[in-house]
Amino acid sequence: MTMLSRLTAVEAKLFLRDPAAPVTVLGIPVALLLVFGLMPGMNQPSDEFGGQVPLSAFIAPMSVAILLGMLALTLFPAVMAAHREKGVLRRLSASPVPPSRLLVAQLLVNLAAALVVVLVIVAGGHLALGVALPANAGGFVLVLVLGTLALFGVGLLIAALAPTARTAGGVGSAVFFPMLALGGVWVPKEDLPPVLQGLADVLPLGATLNALRETWTGGSPQPLQLAALAVFALVCAVVAARVFRWS
Template sequence: MTVLTKLTAAEAKVFLRDPGAPAVVVGIPLALLLVFGLMPGANEPDPKYGGHSALATVIAPMAVTILLAMLALTLFPNAMATYREKGLLKRLSASPVPPSRLLAAQLLVNLAAAVVVVLLIAGVGGLVLGIPLPGNPGGFLLSIVLGALALFSVGLLIAALAPTGRAASGIGSAVFFPMLALGGVWVPKEQLPVFLQHVADVLPLGSTLNALRATWAGDSPELLQLGAMAVFAVGCTAIAVRVFRWE
């Protein structure tokens, strides 16, 4: 068994032993899906969404995007900053195991949690609410991969800068909630002013959400959305690598 495999297994146990993290990661997206999905007319075709239902083109993509954002912007940086605060990263830097392996293990655990919950959202949505699978599966897969990379790169930057777990949670929340407002979560992108519609397509959370909305409806994501996600993924990762401190 490799060092990375052992570290990933250990981090997975830590993640699962904290009853709050799995409950939040699974509970909030599924609660959003069920609460809004059971509203009258949610699964009926709506001209506002190109003849598709609000459930398939707004609610389900929103649940997936909020899941990725919670993992990337709050849980992941909080865990890494807490390890720095407790001196674990410093001790690892003096051992034969490079601290980067712990970073990789944390990313793998969070991405695995994301995959599980996305499958739950698709399964529960299909069986209970009758949500169709994404109409453009290739575009959906590309959008969710780029979206995860963009959001986790922002989380990595937060983890690089935050000295403590509490600071990481505060910074993550300060990034997360404005992105909800400007990304088309609280108000669908179509109802935002034209300028803010472009902002929603550029921010990592908004570009992920709106690309998933388009692909779930069978359309293609916009190049602006894909480009914005790629730029954030590369840019934030490059900055985080330069400023990251293990102690």
């Protein structure tokens, strides 16, 4: 077993031992899908969503976007900052194991958790609630990858700058919740004021959600959404790499 696989296994055990993390990551997105899925009319075409079914056109993509946002912006930065605060990263820097291996292990654990919950939302929602599968599967996967890179890029930047887990959690929440409001999560993009509709397609969480909505119903993501996700992923990763502190 390689050192990276050992570190990943340890980080996975720590992730699963914390009851709040699995419950939050799995419980909130699935609960959203389940609660809305059991409401009358949510699986019927709606004029509000251009004749599309609300459960597939909005609720399922929203559940996926919220999942990625929680993992990338709150849980991941807090864990990395906690490792720095406890001196784990500093001790690794004095060992033959590069601290960057721990960062990669953490990313792998979070990405694996995201993949499992996305599969639960897509496949489980389809089997249990009749949620339509993403009609544009290729576009859906592209948006999922870009959205994950963009959101974890922002999370990595938070982790790079936050000195403690408490600070990382606070900063992550301060970034996450405004993105919910301005990205078309709390209120669909179509119901936002015109000046905010463009912003909803630029912010990482909003761009992810709205591009997922497009692909889930058979459309194509807008170039602005894809470009915004690519720029956030690249810029945040580059800045984080320059300012990340291991101790």
